[in-house]
Amino acid sequence: MASHLQLPTGYVPSLNLRETEIAIKFIKDHFETALSKALNLRPPFPRH
Amino acid sequence: MNLTRVSAPLFVRPESGLNDNLNGIERPVGFDMRHIDGNSAEIVQSLAKWKRMALGRYGFNTGEGLYTDMNAIRRDEEPDNLHSIYVDQWDWEMVITREQRDLTVLKDVVRKIYGVFLETQEAVCTKYPQLERFLSPELSFITTQELENRYPHLSHKERENTFTRDHGAMCLMQIGGLMNSGMIHDGRAPDYDDWSLNCDIVFHYPVLDCAFEVSSMGIRVDAAAMESQLALAGAESRRHLPFHKAVLEDRLPLTLGGGLGQSRICMFLLGKAHVGEVQASIWPDAMEKSCRKKGIALL
Numbered sequence: 416m417a418s419h420l421q422l423p424t425g426y427v428p429s430l431n432l433r434e435t436e437i438a439i440k441f442i443k444d445h446f447e448t449a450l451s452k453a454l455n456l457r458p459p460f461p462r463h
Numbered sequence: 464m465n466l467t468r469v470s471a472p473l474f475v476r477p478e479s480g481l482n483d484n485l486n487g488i489e490r491p492v493g494f495d496m497r498h499i500d501g502n503s504a505e506i507v508q509s510l511a512k513w514k515r516m517a518l519g520r521y522g523f524n525t526g527e528g529l530y531t532d533m534n535a536i537r538r539d540e541e542p543d544n545l546h547s548i549y550v551d552q553w554d555w556e557m558v559i560t561r562e563q564r565d566l567t568v569l570k571d572v573v574r575k576i577y578g579v580f581l582e583t584q585e586a587v588c589t590k591y592p593q594l595e596r597f598l599s600p601e602l603s604f605i606t607t608q609e610l611e612n613r614y615p616h617l618s619h620k621e622r623e624n625t626f627t628r629d630h631g632a633m634c635l636m637q638i639g640g641l642m643n644s645g646m647i648h649d650g651r652a653p654d655y656d657d658w659s660l661n662c663d664i665v666f667h668y669p670v671l672d673c674a675f676e677v678s679s680m681g682i683r684v685d686a687a688a689m690e691s692q693l694a695l696a697g698a699e700s701r702r703h704l705p706f707h708k709a710v711l712e713d714r715l716p717l718t719l720g721g722g723l724g725q726s727r728i729c730m731f732l733l734g735k736a737h738v739g740e741v742q743a744s745i746w747p748d749a750m751e752k753s754c755r756k757k758g759i760a761l762l
Contacts, residue, residue: 420754422759423736447553453578454575
């Protein structure tokens, strides 16, 4: 399995573990809101 | 696009025909249930077919649609920097008319989605100035046949790597059917996307110098396309499953939908080397060890 792994030379993560977790939430919240706006969402379920 | 958020299943009954068969060889995770009739269920590998069934069942009209968080397990996935047995997506699907079943409509939706990527990149790079902006301002549209014509001697993966390296971001259309060479670019299940009306959104990723797929989407099969693609795939035994019967009998709405990889998008925008840096999953021991040595912190 290690043969499928790429290890980029000189890779240093830009964010540490804690910053990464906070950034993940930021991205997910922002992307979902922006996607909803771009796709013009209607009020929530349930429907009748 | 008028989408409503809905709750989606983590597992389905195998006899419903709703689970994604992917390329037809992957084994879903199945389990029995002590106190429920029918005794067995499968964890979803995607919601591609469930969404369309839900639109029909809940009475969505043309121009309306749904979106949901999808979590799936693909136990037969080969893990690497981009691939995990755990897949998390934003999954969306909308009802369209027969007249809207064309590539122009598909491209319009793709442009809207690409706009969301650019906007999100701007927001996250403003918040974290140490991050790099990798997205090109423009997205290039190309079919698998055009890609084959351009690079006839490269493998399909090399074609994607080369085109995205040169153009930044690509919408690769018409995946699954035979090209002039007699080959297919990549396998696609025969029972949701119309192979002539689907696409992947793929970026060039400088951290790994590779093509990086973030979304797969398409206009779904109508009865004629389902008939044809099941035959081409040798999957005609599925005709009798409830989902497939409903499509063949025109009892489900015509739809356009797709999935956007949540972990992939986080990995891309944060400049990570491995998807395991943005999601908790299980990895081969050798991979974990190699990542640890190189400072790649898998969650």
